[in-house]
Amino acid sequence: MEVTVMKNILGENDRIAAENQALFKEKNVYVLNLMGSPGAGKTSLLEKTMERIKDKVRMAVIEGDLFTSKDAERIEKHGVPVIQINTAGGCHLDAPMVQKTAVKLDLDNLDLLIVENVGNLVCPAEFAVGEDDKGVVLSITEGDDKPMKYPLIFKESAVAVLNKVDLVPFCNFNLQSAEEDIDTLHPGMDVIEVSCTKDAGLDAWCDWLLARVRAKQGK
C-alpha cells in the first residue's frame, strides 16, 4: 500500500520534472540541483560561487528550506535573484514546488539556475526537479564512510564537492578512501575538493560549473 502510493507520487513528480526540463531547455538555462546534509556547506559554496561567477553568467538561485529564509537572505546579499521555497517541514524539494517557483524568475535572461535542496543526504536524491545535473556536497567532517552509507545521492550526482578539506588534519577522514568509494559507486564521477572558509579549490569548482553551462548552451 505505502509502496504503491510512493510509486504514484514519484510518477507524478517525474511527469512534472519532465515539464520543468522542457521549459529549461526552451529557455536555454542550465539547472543544477545541489544537495547535501545539513551543514555540508551548500549555501557557503553558493556564496563563494556567486562572488566568482555572477558577472560571467546570468544566474539565479532557488533556496529550499523547511521553515526559514536564513539561506535566501545570505544569497540576496550578493545581488543574485533568489526565491525561497519553504517545504513546511517536508524533507526534500519536488518538481511541482520548483515548477511553481521557476515561472517567477526571468528565465529569458538567465544562463544558470541553482536549486539548493533541503539539507538531507537521503530524500532529495529520489525526486527529480527538472535539473540538468544533480550535485552533492559532502563535508569531510561527516566522515569518510558516508558515500557507501548514502549511495543513491552519489550515484545520482554528476559531481561530488568535498567541502571543509581544511579540517582534514583534525578529523579522522581518509580522502583517498572516500574518493575511491565515490568512484566505485559512480565510476568517473567528478570529485572536487574545496574549503569555502579557506577559499581553496573554488576555481576548479566554478570552472566545472561554467563548463556545464556552456555545454548546455552549445557555446
Add this chain to the structure above:
Amino acid sequence: MEVTVMKNILGENDRIAAENQALFKEKNVYVLNLMGSPGAGKTSLLEKTMERIKDKVRMAVIEGDLFTSKDAERIEKHGVPVIQINTAGGCHLDAPMVQKTAVKLDLDNLDLLIVENVGNLVCPAEFAVGEDDKGVVLSITEGDDKPMKYPLIFKESAVAVLNKVDLVPFCNFNLQSAEEDIDTLHPGMDVIEVSCTKDAGLDAWCDWLLARVRAKQGK
C-alpha cells in the same frame, strides 16, 4: 491526497509505537531514540557510551541504516548486543521496524535500549518508535543556524548533544547562540557539550542517560 496518506501512515505508526512503548514498560527497559544528521557522531557517541556504562547497565543497540551494517559492526566490537535494521533506502526508522526487531532482543535482561536512527535531521523526528525519549546529536561543524532551521527534532528531543566541540576554534560556530536557540525552541531542554574524539563531556552525558534509566526503573 498525499497529505491524507501521510496522516494514515503516521496514525498506523503511532498505534504500533504505543504497542512498543507498552512492551518496553512491561519489560522495564528505558529506550532512547537517537537522531542526528549523517556524520553528527551518533555511532561515535554510542562507542564512548558503551566504554563507560556497559558494565553498569544491561544495554543493547538497534542500528538503523539505509543499506550497510558498518555502524552495527562498530557496536558489536564492544560486546553489546546489536541488531541492524536496513531501511533499503528509507529515510527513517518507524515503529513497525522497531517492533519486529525488539522482540529478537532478550528484553527480560535489559535496562537500556538505544535505537540509532538513520542519519537525517528531518524525517526521523516525525516517527515515534515507542521510545521513552528522543535525543538529537548535532555536530558543531554543521553550523549554529541548524536548530532554527530544523526545529522539530529539537522540539521533540529531551536532550541535545553538541558533539565535536573541540573543532569550535576552527569553525564559525557560536555555542551561546546555538544553545539560546535550542532553549527558545524547547525551553529547559538538556544540552550537553561533548567531544567524542577528545573524550570530553562524556561523563555528563552518561550521567544524564543513567539517570533516565533509573528514573524509569524507579530506582
